[in-house]
Amino acid sequence: MKVVYSERYLEHRHAGYHPERPERLLSIVEGLRSVGMWEEELLLTPKAASAEELHLVHSEEHVRRIKDFGVGWMDPDTFHDTETYDIALLAAGGGATAALWSWDKKEPA
Structure with missing residues (x-):
């Protein structure tokens, strides 16, 4: 099993x-460490989603709202x-x- 993580x-x-x-x-990280599931070879580094990828599942208006929102409670x-x-x-x-990764390796991530 792999774990996707970024500091x-x-x-x-x-x-x-x-x-x-x-x-x-x-x-969660400490829990995974305690059972030996937090080793370098088990970690995957995420790549930020592009705007095009976001628009596959979210409207342009929604993405813009999140991007442009300042600091505070959205809801x-x-x-x-x-x-x-x-x-x-x-x-x-x-x-x-x-x-x-899972698709390429035919293993669960």
């Missing part, structure tokens, strides 16, 4: 307590900061990275 994922922050916070991701559950758009590109690209 940049930790740059996505929320105001106050929220499940999407660096501590949650770090806890009651979604906090947006200065790094949100770039980290979202990396996260979306991470899904594609895993899928393409």
Whole structure:
């Protein structure tokens, strides 16, 4: 099994307590380390999704809204900061990275 990960994922922050916070991701990393699943050869580095790739699943209006939003709450559950758009590109690209690796290797990622 492979794990898609970037240290940049930790740059996505929320105001106050929220499940999407660096501590949650770090806890997952520590859990994987504790069972021997956090070795260099198991990690895949994500490539940021392109605008064209995003538009395969999201409208241009939606992508623009996320890109242009400043800092603050987009809705009651979604906090947006200065790094949100770039980290979202990396996260979306991470899904594609895993899928393409799996397709190429004929193994689960």
